[in-house]
Amino acid sequence: MAFTSHGMVLGWYFCVVALLVTAVKGNDTPRGPRFSRTPPPSVSFSNSSGATIDCAAEGDPLPTVRWITEIGDQVRSDVSHLVHDRYDGSLVFVPFRSEDFRRDVHDTTYRCKASNSVGTIISPPVKVKAALSKSNYEMRFESDKHVIRGNAALLQCPVP
Numbered sequence: 001m002a003f004t005s006h007g008m009v010l011g012w013y014f015c016v017v018a019l020l021v022t023a024v025k026g027n028d029t030p031r032g033p034r035f036s037r038t039p040p041p042s043v044s045f046s047n048s049s050g051a052t053i054d055c056a057a058e059g060d061p062l063p064t065v066r067w068i069t070e071i072g073d074q075v076r077s078d079v080s081h082l083v084h085d086r087y088d089g090s091l092v093f094v095p096f097r098s099e100d101f102r103r104d105v106h107d108t109t110y111r112c113k114a115s116n117s118v119g120t121i122i123s124p125p126v127k128v129k130a131a132l133s134k135s136n137y138e139m140r141f142e143s144d145k146h147v148i149r150g151n152a153a154l155l156q157c158p159v160p
């Protein structure tokens with residue numbers, strides 16, 4: 001009965017493999033995403049510095065972290081020179097010239113979104129506001145005022 005004993009050995013072998021697979025899978029029960037770094041409720045920054053807003057999530061499988069806009073869309077790729085998702089889950093605002101200010105990019109709300117095969121979670125809104133830096137005040141004294149030597153003079157500095 002060589003055939004039967006061979007079959008039994010094979011059967012035993014498959015049983016051991018099945019047990020091993022179960023043991024390995026038992027260590028890695030899928031877990032839904034959970035934020036390990038939640039973004040702050042608001043972020044202000046200057047056009048000259050730009051900003052990086054962190055967001056990270058854990059779970060099994062490791063969640064994918066993306067940012068969405070107020071209306072729930074992904075951050076658009078045609079504005080990636082102004083704002084984009086980074087590989088590590090951060091949202092990056094690139095320094096920009098004053099003429100590149102866009103309300104729908106620089107003065108709006110974003111949310112961080114983490115997904116894996118178990119589910120998706122979305123952060124509270126992050127209110128973002130970029131201000132144009134005012135480092136280049138043009139200071140100009142009104143020099144056409146005549147003052148008697150030794151007296152105090154009022155100099156006016158109009159700031160644009």
Ligand SMILES: *[C@@H]1O[C@H](CO)[C@@H](O)[C@H](O)[C@H]1NC(C)=O
Binds near residue numbers: 098132133136
């Ligand atoms: C930011 O805006 C100011 C003017 O408001 C400008 O002078 C400055 O160059 C801008 N920064 C950058 C990085 O372009």
